[in-house]
Every structure is written in C-alpha cells, then in structure tokens.
Amino acid sequence: MSTLDGDDGLSRVIRYVEDEVPFEPGYYNQAYLGRRIAARMQRRDAEDHSEYLGILRRDDDERGKLLDALTINVTGFFRDPDMWADLRPVLRELSADRRRVDAWSAPCADGREPYSLVMLATDDPEVNERRLSVTASDISEEALAAARAGVYETTRTTDIGEQLGPLSAYEPYVEEDGNVFRVRDPVKERVTFETRDLIDDGPRSNVDLLFCRNLLIYIDTAFKEGLFETLQASLREGGYLVVGKTETVPPGCRDSFEPVAKRSRIYRYTG
Ligand SMILES: C[S@@+](CC[C@H](N)C(=O)[O-])C[C@H]1O[C@@H](n2cnc3c(N)ncnc32)[C@H](O)[C@@H]1O
Known part of the structure; x- marks a missing residue:
C-alpha cells in the first residue's frame, strides 16, 4: 500500500460508506473502521483503498459484505465464562428479592447472550427463573x-457444545442434530427481540439487569458518554450493569456505579 494512500484513502472509503451503505461510521472509532475495512481489502486482494473503492462501487455483494464486517457481531454462548460464574449470585439475589426481574441484552447480536442468560437461570437451582423476563x-x-431462529452450528472455529459447558447439561435447552444446535421453544419464548439503535433511540426504564457488552469498544469517545447516559436512564436504582471484559465505565459516569465483581465488569447502579 502506498504511503499516500494511507489515511486519506481510508477517509475516502469511510465517506463512501457514509453515503452508500446503511451504516453510520461517525459513531465508531477510526482505528476500528480501519481494521474492518483492511480485512475486507485483504479478502478482495485490493492493493490500496482506491482499488477497493472501485470494487465497492461496482459490486453490490461487496457492499453487503462490508456492512456485515462493520456491524461486527462476533458473540458466543457464555462468552467470558468467568463473568457468567460471577453472575450467578446476582441472579439468585435478584430473583429472591423481586417479583419480576427485567433483564436486557443490548446489543444481543445473534441471540446467544440472552439465551445463555435464560439457560443459566433455569439451570441454577437457586435462581427462580419464572421471575425472569428478557428483552434483547x-x-x-x-x-x-x-x-429469533435460534439455530447455531459447530464449525471448524466454533464449538457450540463446548460453549454450552457452564451448564450442568445442555440437552434440556437445545436440540442437537449433528453439528446443528436448535434452541428449544421454552427458552426462546422467554426472550423478546426488538430492533434498537443504542445511540439514537431512547432509554428503556426500570431494568434490573442490563448487559451492554462488546459494543462500547467500537464506539467513538464522543458518543460513549451519550450511550452510557441511555444505559443509566434505563436502569432502576440498585440495578446491575455488565459491560464487556475489555470495557469500562466512562470517567464521567463512575460515581454512579459500584463494582460488584471487578474482573467480570459487573456493576451496581447507585443512582
Ligand atoms: C460484538 S457484538 C456483541 C454481542 C454480545 N453483547 C456479546 O458480547 O457477545 C456487537 C453488536 O452490536 C451491534 N451494534 C452495532 N452498533 C449498534 C448500535 N448503534 N446500537 C445497537 N446495536 C449496535 C452489532 O449489530 C452487533 O450485533
């Protein structure tokens, strides 16, 4: 790649994305956008940004692939198992103290996070899962x-059976057919899915347990506090927030959150 192409070429690709792809690059940090675009360029053997821009202009399929790469939706069942272990006492306490536990997985990607929550609550004998209601x-x-389909496949790089390891047994929750795992209806029925932009759409209210994992890392600093204000406004006082393992509460919001399990990034909202 020529030096001249560098940042300027990247900016041109980003401007093109802004105009032609249903994605708002302004929310995300430049390093993240650069990495995702570079990965697509490599897949298409594009020598530099100009060549890649040409590919984008003439190839609808590449525009779709770039959109997929940008709205990165890597996830897994029980991603960061330590966090799920630390969550058990929180779930036990919430389901003992409250008649209804309103949990929200935002963003939920392909659903494995909210389904993990339902399965864990059902699997743990000390959690009253009937009180749990999950929005994703x-x-x-x-x-x-x-x-919504709830069908996942074991591939060369993803072992679904292994991901479900934190459960005492996974058969009650998923139907296994070779490499294909279908989430069973009683688990699916506990989750309500909805479209929501966490930057542009407003807060929810009275949430007891809010997961916002692995989105903040991609968001530009200028939008982080706004997003956090939405999370804060959604939580009831005393509710819990879980962020991703490499994410933190922005400095301006730290006074409102006390760590419950620091290594797992579980916080209690003190209002
Ligand atoms: C890496 S996944 C995280 C999924 C899950 N929370 C986890 O940790 O495994 C990030 C998700 O954020 C979604 N996303 C990106 N921008 C968003 C926005 N502005 N509002 C809501 N979701 C967004 C993407 O579509 C993607 O599914």
Missing part, C-alpha cells in the same frame, strides 16, 4: 433474524 435488542435486522 440489536441494530442489525440480520442479527435479530438469526437470534
């Missing part, structure tokens, strides 16, 4: 369609 949202319609 994402900006991506495609991710939500996959989430």
Whole structure:
C-alpha cells in the first residue's frame, strides 16, 4: 500500500460508506473502521483503498459484505465464562428479592447472550427463573433474524457444545442434530427481540439487569458518554450493569456505579 494512500484513502472509503451503505461510521472509532475495512481489502486482494473503492462501487455483494464486517457481531454462548460464574449470585439475589426481574441484552447480536442468560437461570437451582423476563435488542435486522431462529452450528472455529459447558447439561435447552444446535421453544419464548439503535433511540426504564457488552469498544469517545447516559436512564436504582471484559465505565459516569465483581465488569447502579 502506498504511503499516500494511507489515511486519506481510508477517509475516502469511510465517506463512501457514509453515503452508500446503511451504516453510520461517525459513531465508531477510526482505528476500528480501519481494521474492518483492511480485512475486507485483504479478502478482495485490493492493493490500496482506491482499488477497493472501485470494487465497492461496482459490486453490490461487496457492499453487503462490508456492512456485515462493520456491524461486527462476533458473540458466543457464555462468552467470558468467568463473568457468567460471577453472575450467578446476582441472579439468585435478584430473583429472591423481586417479583419480576427485567433483564436486557443490548446489543444481543445473534441471540446467544440472552439465551445463555435464560439457560443459566433455569439451570441454577437457586435462581427462580419464572421471575425472569428478557428483552434483547440489536441494530442489525440480520442479527435479530438469526437470534429469533435460534439455530447455531459447530464449525471448524466454533464449538457450540463446548460453549454450552457452564451448564450442568445442555440437552434440556437445545436440540442437537449433528453439528446443528436448535434452541428449544421454552427458552426462546422467554426472550423478546426488538430492533434498537443504542445511540439514537431512547432509554428503556426500570431494568434490573442490563448487559451492554462488546459494543462500547467500537464506539467513538464522543458518543460513549451519550450511550452510557441511555444505559443509566434505563436502569432502576440498585440495578446491575455488565459491560464487556475489555470495557469500562466512562470517567464521567463512575460515581454512579459500584463494582460488584471487578474482573467480570459487573456493576451496581447507585443512582
Ligand atoms: C460484538 S457484538 C456483541 C454481542 C454480545 N453483547 C456479546 O458480547 O457477545 C456487537 C453488536 O452490536 C451491534 N451494534 C452495532 N452498533 C449498534 C448500535 N448503534 N446500537 C445497537 N446495536 C449496535 C452489532 O449489530 C452487533 O450485533
């Protein structure tokens, strides 16, 4: 890649995305956008940004692939198992103290996060799972369609059976057919999926347990506090927030959150 192409070429691709792809690059940090675009360029053997821009202009399929790459939806059942272990006492306490526990997985990607929550609550004998109600949202319609279908496959790089390891047994919750795992209806019925943009759409209210994992890392600093204000406004006082393992509460919001399990990024909202 020529030096001249560098940042300027990247900016041109980003401007093109802004105009032609249903995605708002302004929310996300430049390093993240650069990495995702570079990955697509490599897949298409594009020598530099100009060549890649040409491919984008003439190839609808590449525009779709770039959109997929940008709305990165990597996820898994029980992603970061330590967090799920630390969540058990929180779930036990919430389901003992409250008649209804309103949980929200935002963003939920292909649904494995909210389904993990339902399965864990059902699997743990000390959690009253009948009190749990789960809302799951994402900006991506495609991710939500996959989430509603609830069908996952073991591939060369993803072992679904292994992901379900934190459960005492997974058969009550998923039907296994070779490499294909279908989430059973009683688990699916506990989750309500909806489309929501966490930056543009307003807050929910009175949420007891809010997961916002692995989105903040991609968001530009200028939008982070706004997004956090939405999360804060959605939580009831005393509710819990879980962020991703490499994410933190922005400095301006720290006074309102006390760590419950620091390594797992579980916080209690003190209001
Ligand atoms: C890496 S996944 C995280 C999924 C899950 N929380 C986890 O940690 O495994 C990030 C998700 O954020 C969604 N997303 C990106 N921008 C968003 C926005 N502005 N509002 C809501 N969801 C967004 C993407 O579609 C993607 O599904």
